[in-house]
Amino acid sequence: MVVPVKRHGLFFKSAVPNFHAFMHTSDRAFLQFSAHYLSENYLPKILRCLEEMSEEQVWWRPNAESNSLGNLVLHLCGNVRQWIISGVGGQADTRERQTEFDEMGPMPVEVLAHKVKTTLNEACNVILNTEPGILQEPRSIQGNEVTVMEAIYHAVEHFSMHTGQIIYITKLHQGKDLAFYKVTDDGKAYPQW
Numbered sequence: 001m002v003v004p005v006k007r008h009g010l011f012f013k014s015a016v017p018n019f020h021a022f023m024h025t026s027d028r029a030f031l032q033f034s035a036h037y038l039s040e041n042y043l044p045k046i047l048r049c050l051e052e053m054s055e056e057q058v059w060w061r062p063n064a065e066s067n068s069l070g071n072l073v074l075h076l077c078g079n080v081r082q083w084i085i086s087g088v089g090g091q092a093d094t095r096e097r098q099t100e101f102d103e104m105g106p107m108p109v110e111v112l113a114h115k116v117k118t119t120l121n122e123a124c125n126v127i128l129n130t131e132p133g134i135l136q137e138p139r140s141i142q143g144n145e146v147t148v149m150e151a152i153y154h155a156v157e158h159f160s161m162h163t164g165q166i167i168y169i170t171k172l173h174q175g176k177d178l179a180f181y182k183v184t185d186d187g188k189a190y191p192q193w
Contacts, residue, residue, distance in 0.1 A: 027132030059105030089126035
């Protein structure tokens with residue numbers, strides 16, 4: 001059965017018999033996966049990287065135009081706070097973005113780890129308590145007009161990108177595999193975090 005569905009003033013045909021129930025389930029899954037990737041995938045990798053690095057290595061910059069691992073952690077905290085905790089959750093936006101990049105350290109590794117853990121805990125609580133019905137509601141964040149879904153998607157994608165940079169910086173300094181996955185003889189990769 002094909003059901004006509006009105007989205008953005010246009011009618012689309014859906015082969016899903018109960019499209020609205022399906023969308024509610026899909027929306028809930030989107031929220032759960034978003035929180036999962038932030039807290040159960042990216043966070044453990046960042047924490048492992050911080051454990052591997054000395055305070056000096058955390059604040060090392062290859063040149064004046066590049067960010068240190070510490071700057072990236074502060075930037076991720078600021079971005080998630082602005083896009084999720086403030087933009088989606090409604091808290092006041094107090095972000096001072098440039099300070100995330102101006103920081104030169106020293107700031108203890110433990111302080112950075114605590115900051116990213118508490119920020120993600122708060123953000124994941126916002127995500128998991130978001131009602132699926134508001135995902136298409138508009139928000140104005142950092143001068144961008146986005147929906148709640150777009151804000152969450154942006155924050156998760158942005159976190160992923162910078163997590164990769166943090167891993168690269170750590171591997172550059174440590175000169176070793178960080179063993180995030182165990183690969184079996186048949187080529188299957190199993191997370192080890």
